[in-house]
Amino acid sequence: MNAPYDGDRAQRASGTRETGQDAPVPGQVPPPAAPAQDPYVQEAYEQDPYRAQDLAAQDPVTEALYDRAAHPPPAPGTFREPGPLYDRPAAPAHSPDPRVWAQTPPPEPDGPSRHLPYGDHATTTQFVGVDALVTKATDAPPEPDAFAHLYRDQQAAPAAPAEDAPVAAPAPSKPAGRAASLLKSSALMAAGTIVSRITGFLRTLVMATAIGVGTFNDTYQIANTLPTMIYILVGGGALNAVFIPQLVRAMKNDEDGGEAYANRLLTLVVVLLAGVTTVCVLAAPLFIAMMSPKIASDPQQNEVAVAFARYCLPTMFFMGVHVVMGQILNARGRFGAMMWTPVLNNIVVIATFSAFIWAFGGFTSTHVSAASVTPEGVRLLGIGTLLGLTVQALAMVPYLREAGFKPRLRFDWRGHGLGKAVGLAKWTFFFVLANQVGLVVVTQLATWAGSVADKQGHSGTGITAYNYALALWQMPQAIITVSVMTAVLPRISRSAHDGDAAAVRDDISYGLRTSAVAIVPCAFAFLALGVPMATLLYAGSGSGAQNIGYVLMAFGLGLIPYSVQYVVLRGFYAYEDTRTPFYNTVIVAAVNAAVSGLAFVVLPARWAVVGMAGAYGLAFAVGVGVAWRRLRTRLGGDLDGSHVVRTYARLAGACVPAAALGGGVAFAVTRLLGSGALASLAALLAGGVVLMGVFFVAAKRMRIEELNAMVGMVRGRLGR
Numbered sequence: 001m002n003a004p005y006d007g008d009r010a011q012r013a014s015g016t017r018e019t020g021q022d023a024p025v026p027g028q029v030p031p032p033a034a035p036a037q038d039p040y041v042q043e044a045y046e047q048d049p050y051r052a053q054d055l056a057a058q059d060p061v062t063e064a065l066y067d068r069a070a071h072p073p074p075a076p077g078t079f080r081e082p083g084p085l086y087d088r089p090a091a092p093a094h095s096p097d098p099r100v101w102a103q104t105p106p107p108e109p110d111g112p113s114r115h116l117p118y119g120d121h122a123t124t125t126q127f128v129g130v131d132a133l134v135t136k137a138t139d140a141p142p143e144p145d146a147f148a149h150l151y152r153d154q155q156a157a158p159a160a161p162a163e164d165a166p167v168a169a170p171a172p173s174k175p176a177g178r179a180a181s182l183l184k185s186s187a188l189m190a191a192g193t194i195v196s197r198i199t200g201f202l203r204t205l206v207m208a209t210a211i212g213v214g215t216f217n218d219t220y221q222i223a224n225t226l227p228t229m230i231y232i233l234v235g236g237g238a239l240n241a242v243f244i245p246q247l248v249r250a251m252k253n254d255e256d257g258g259e260a261y262a263n264r265l266l267t268l269v270v271v272l273l274a275g276v277t278t279v280c281v282l283a284a285p286l287f288i289a290m291m292s293p294k295i296a297s298d299p300q301q302n303e304v305a306v307a308f309a310r311y312c313l314p315t316m317f318f319m320g321v322h323v324v325m326g327q328i329l330n331a332r333g334r335f336g337a338m339m340w341t342p343v344l345n346n347i348v349v350i351a352t353f354s355a356f357i358w359a360f361g362g363f364t365s366t367h368v369s370a371a372s373v374t375p376e377g378v379r380l381l382g383i384g385t386l387l388g389l390t391v392q393a394l395a396m397v398p399y400l401r402e403a404g405f406k407p408r409l410r411f412d413w414r415g416h417g418l419g420k421a422v423g424l425a426k427w428t429f430f431f432v433l434a435n436q437v438g439l440v441v442v443t444q445l446a447t448w449a450g451s452v453a454d455k456q457g458h459s460g461t462g463i464t465a466y467n468y469a470l471a472l473w474q475m476p477q478a479i480i481t482v483s484v485m486t487a488v489l490p491r492i493s494r495s496a497h498d499g500d501a502a503a504v505r506d507d508i509s510y511g512l513r514t515s516a517v518a519i520v521p522c523a524f525a526f527l528a529l530g531v532p533m534a535t536l537l538y539a540g541s542g543s544g545a546q547n548i549g550y551v552l553m554a555f556g557l558g559l560i561p562y563s564v565q566y567v568v569l570r571g572f573y574a575y576e577d578t579r580t581p582f583y584n585t586v587i588v589a590a591v592n593a594a595v596s597g598l599a600f601v602v603l604p605a606r607w608a609v610v611g612m613a614g615a616y617g618l619a620f621a622v623g624v625g626v627a628w629r630r631l632r633t634r635l636g637g638d639l640d641g642s643h644v645v646r647t648y649a650r651l652a653g654a655c656v657p658a659a660a661l662g663g664g665v666a667f668a669v670t671r672l673l674g675s676g677a678l679a680s681l682a683a684l685l686a687g688g689v690v691l692m693g694v695f696f697v698a699a700k701r702m703r704i705e706e707l708n709a710m711v712g713m714v715r716g717r718l719g720r
Contacts, residue, residue: 011224033580192339201344212363222309231316279303311382318393325396337399345388352384438589449608462543469551476522509640524655528663536680592619654698662691
C-alpha cells in the first residue's frame with residue numbers, strides 16, 4: 001500500500017499524465033520538460049513479485065498521521081491507480097529555479113487557526129500517542145556544524161567566543177491562567193463588596209435605631225429610592241449593560257486605547273444627568289404622589305417626604321458619574337475601585353444618622369414621626385445622604401489617574417460610535433422602564449399595607465421591611481454572582497465579538513456553577529434562619545424586627561432564580577442584544593406585579609408584604625425559564641444545561657436536610673431563650689453551625705465537584 005498522499009497527488013495530476021503535459025501553475029516558473037522515455041529500455045522493477053510484502057510501502061506512522069477530515073478521499077471513480085513504486089525521477093536539465101522551490105510562505109495567523117469543540121484552546125490542548133511523538137521531534141537540540149569555523153572569515157563581524165556571550169535573562173514567569181486571573185479579580189471585588197455590604201448593614205442598623213422601621217422610615221425610603229429608580233431608568237441600565245462591550249471594543253480598535261471614546265461617554269452622562277436632575281428636583285411632589293398615594297394623602301408625611309426627596313434626588317447625578325468611571329476602570333481590568341468606594345458613602349451616612357441619634361435621641365426613646373421631627377433633623381439627614389454619594393463619586397478620580405486615564409470633557413459626539421450605543425440602549429431603557437413600573441406597583445401596595453398594619457399595631461410591615469429584607473437577601477448575589485460576572489463579562493464580550501459561541505457558553509456555565517456553591521446554601525439559610533437574623537440585626541428598632549424576618553424568609557428560595565437570571569442575561573448583553581432582556585423583564589415585572597396585587601388583596605395587611613416577597617422570587621423563576629431557552633437557541637442549542645442542572649440539583653439536595661435541621665435547632669433555642677438580641681444570636685449560631693455542618697457532609701457525599709474545588713483551593717491557600 002502506498003503513502004496516503006499519493007492518491008491525492010495522483011488525482012491532481014490525472015489531467016496531466018494522460019496528455020503528457022503539465023498544467024502551468026500561476027505565479028511559478030514551469031519546470032523543465034522531462035526527456036522522452038526510450039520505449040526499448042526495460043524497467044528493472046516493473047515486474048517486482050515482492051511488492052505486496054514491501055515494508056516501506058506499509059508505513060504505520062504515515063497512516064496514523066493521515067488527517068482524513070482535512071484531506072478526504074477522492075470521489076468514487078476518479079481515483080487514479082498509483083504508478084510504479086520505484087519510478088525513476090526525471091533528470092533536470094539545469095539546476096532548480098529558486099523562484100519555484102524557495103517561495104515566501106504565507107504569514108501565519110495571529111491566533112489559533114481553528115476553534116476546537118467545547119472551548120478547548122488550540123495552543124494549550126495536549127496530545128498523546130503518535131502526535132506527541134511527532135510534535136516533540138523538534139525538541140532535540142541541533143547538532144553543531146563541524147565546518148562552521150571555515151566560514152568565520154566571511155562573516156560581517158567576528159563572532160564572540162561562547163564564554164564571552166552575554167547570558168540571556170530568564171524569561172519572566174507567565175501570569176496565571178484564565179481561571180486564576182478570574183479568581184483573583186473576583187476575590188478583590190468580593191472583598192470590596194463584603195466590606196461595602198457590611199457597612200451597608202451597619203447603615204441600615206443605625207437608620208433603624210435612629211428613625212425606626214415604621215411609617216416615618218417609609219417616607220425616607222421612598223425619597224431615597226426615587227433617585228436610584230430615575231437614574232437607572234434614564235441611563236444606568238445602558239451604562240451597565242451596553243457600554244461595557246462598547247468600551248472594550250474601543251480599547252481594542254482605537255489607536256488611543258479607547259480614551260477619547262470614554263471621555264465622550266463621560267461628558268454625555270454628565271450633561272444628560274445634570275439636566276434630568278434639575279427637572280426632577282422641581283417635580284419632587286409629583287414623584288412622591290406617584291410612588292405612594294397613601295403618603296401623599298397625609299399632609300405631614302407628604303411634606304417630610306418631599307423635603308427628603310429634594311435632598312436625595314441630586315444623588316442621581318453622582319451615581320451616574322461614579323458608574324461611568326467604574327466601567328472605564330473595569331474595561332481596563334481595574335475592578336476594585338467600583339466595589340470599594342461605596343464604603344465611603346456608607347461611612348458618611350452612618351456618621352449622619354449617628355449624629356441624629358446624638359442630637360435628638362434614638363427611636364425607642366423619642367418615637368420620632370413625621371409629625372414630631374424638626375426641620376433641622378430633616379435637613380441633617382438629607383444633607384448627609386447627598387454628601388455620601390458625592391464623596392463616593394469623587395473618590396474614583398485618583399483610581400482613574402493611576403490607570404493612566406485623564407478625564408476631560410469632550411463634546412464631539414457625532415460620528416464616534418455613541419449613536420450605535422444609544423441605539424442599543426433604547427431597548428435597555430424599555431427594559432428598565434418595565435422593571436421600574438413593577439417596582440412602583442410594589443412600592444404603592446407595600447406602603448399602603450404598611451400604613452394599615454401600623455395602625456393595627458404591627459410595625460415593620462411596610463416598604464421599609466421590604467427594602468431591608470431585600471438588601472440582606474441580595475447580599476450573597478452581590479458578593480458572589482456580581483463579582484464573578486463582572487470579571488467574566490469583558491471576556492464574554494470579546495468571545496462574542498470573535499464569534500466563539502463555545503467560549504461564551506463555557507463562561508456562562510462557569511459563572512452559574514461557581515456562584516451556585518454559595519447562592520443555593522444561602523437561599524436555604526434565609527428560609528430557615530430568617531427570623532433570628534432579622535431580630536439580631538434590627539433589635540434596636542423595636543418589635544418590627546420579627547416582621548422583617550418573616551419577609552426575609554419569604555424572599556429565601558427566590559435567590560436562586562434571581563442569581564441565575566443575572567448570569568444568563570449577561571450572555572445577551574455580550575452579543576449586544578438588549579431587546580431580549582427587555583422582553584424577559586416585561587414578563588418578570590408583569591408576574592411580580594400581578595402576584596403582588598393578588599397577595600395585597602387576599603392576605604391580611606400584616607402579611608401582604610410577606611406575600612409580595614414570595615412573588616418576587618416566583619417572577620424570576622418564570623423569567624429564567626424564558627431567558628434560558630432563548631440563550632440556548634442563540635448559542636446553537638447547547639448551554640451546558642445538563643451540567644448546570646446537575647450541580648444545582650445536588651446542591652439543593654444537600655441543603656434540604658441541612659435547612660430542616662438548622663431551622664429546627666434555631667426555633668428550639670428561640671422558644672427556650674426568647675426573642676431578644678442575645679437569644680437571636682444564640683439561635684443563629686446554633687442553627688447556622690448545624691446547617692453548614694449537615695450541608696458540607698451531604699455535599700461531600702454527593703461529590704459536588706465545584707464545592708470540592710473550592711475546598712481544595714482554600715486548603716491550598718492555608719497550606720494544609
